[in-house]
Amino acid sequence: MTTSASSVREDAPTVRHYSPAQLASRADAPSIYTIKRAIKSDQLPAFFVGRELRVYGPDFEKWLASRVRPANRAAKELTPEVRAWAEEVAATAPDLTPAQAAAAARLIVGGASA
DSSP, X not given: OOOOGGGSOTTSOOOOEEOXXXXXXXXXXXXXXXXXXXXXXXXXXXXXXXXXXXXXXXXXXXXXXXXXXXXXXXXXXXXXXXXXXXXXXXXXXXXXXXXXXXXXXXXXXXXXXX
């Protein structure tokens, strides 16, 4: 059976499916290994198209949203003034390497003597 362009509904939703590698290449996505682990543990629905593993876009978005972790307890314990100060400092800070960020955190926790 062949399908002509005129027989396809124009208002039909287009649902895209992606490979784990395509999903992992997104800036907001975890690594391909995390995605494959979620598929293997049935946390992320997937299916095969031939020999290629695929995930529906809406399923991935739902899974990705479910991975958002709540703010840590320490951030909840900050007073509004301290939180505003910390957000201002973070917004104006230059890009830091992990080592520089750790040194800055030690300085904040321990004071100038750290």
